[in-house]
Amino acid sequence: DAGVTQSPTHLIKTRGQQVTLRCSPKSGHDTVSWYQQALGQGPQFIFQYYEEEERQRGNFPDRFSGHQFPNYSSELNVNALLLGDSALYLCASSSTGGGDEKLFFGSGTQLSVL
Amino acid sequence: LAKTTQPISMDSYEGQEVNITCSHNNIATNDYITWYQQFPSQGPRFIIQGYKTKVTNEVASLFIPADRKSSTLSLPRVSLSDTAVYYCLVAPGNRKLIWGLGTSLAVNP
Numbered sequence: 001d002a003g004v005t006q007s008p009t010h011l012i013k014t015r016g017q018q019v020t021l022r023c024s025p026k027s028g029h030d031t032v033s034w035y036q037q038a039l040g041q042g043p044q045f046i047f048q049y050y051e052e053e054e055r056q057r058g059n060f061p062d063r064f065s066g067h068q069f070p071n072y073s074s075e076l077n078v079n080a081l082l083l084g085d086s087a088l089y090l091c092a093s094s095s096t097g098g099g100d101e102k103l104f105f106g107s108g109t110q111l112s113v114l
Numbered sequence: 115l116a117k118t119t120q121p122i123s124m125d126s127y128e129g130q131e132v133n134i135t136c137s138h139n140n141i142a143t144n145d146y147i148t149w150y151q152q153f154p155s156q157g158p159r160f161i162i163q164g165y166k167t168k169v170t171n172e173v174a175s176l177f178i179p180a181d182r183k184s185s186t187l188s189l190p191r192v193s194l195s196d197t198a199v200y201y202c203l204v205a206p207g208n209r210k211l212i213w214g215l216g217t218s219l220a221v222n223p
Binding site for chain 2: 031058
């Protein structure tokens with residue numbers, strides 16, 4: 001049973017460019033959350049997708065957008081990249097249901113913006 | 115969402131028991147307490163979750179007093195591979211979780 005998979009593992013971009021990160025959730029999971037983690041910090045919530053819709057959003061600008069597909073996989077898009085967007089981007093999947101929804105994380109995509 | 119406070123760092127030695135306490139004075143009735151472990155350049159990994167009293171699994175124990183204003187993660191007989199950052203989260207589910215800096219645990223030989 002594959003866990004959460006993210007691609008690519010590493011990415012180097014320059015300022016102003018656009019990037020798309022991909023995530024496949026754990027089998028049986030229908031909810032995908034995206035997090036940004038800067039070095040030495042805890043993960044920061046970007047948004048969560050459920051039933052192909054953005055269910056909740058953190059304090060991130062509109063440059064950050066996402067999508068969820070019918071097979072529950074998801075993409076994170078970041079436009080007009082800034083140096084400060086350099087971080088580890090984490091995808092987490094879960095199964096929406098009761099209050100004890102555990103998150104299962106992928107290994108992340110390390111994005112470097114030069 | 116309830117805010118949590120936990121020590122920034124802790125040191126221990128192999129074979130010792132490690133207890134990490136998390137304070138969450140404003141915990142709500144429908145909040146669960148969840149702990150995650152994270153190694154460098156990897157995503158966090160779920161360790162344990164509880165609502166009240168004590169929960170134990172093959173990895174750790176979680177102690178929650180009656181008032182639920184704090185919780186203690188207990189790692190029995192730690193090894194070098196337990197060196198990691200440990201996060202305490204309190205929320206009714208997993209939406210818009212607020213992660214702090216966590217506790218950086220260093221296990222020494």
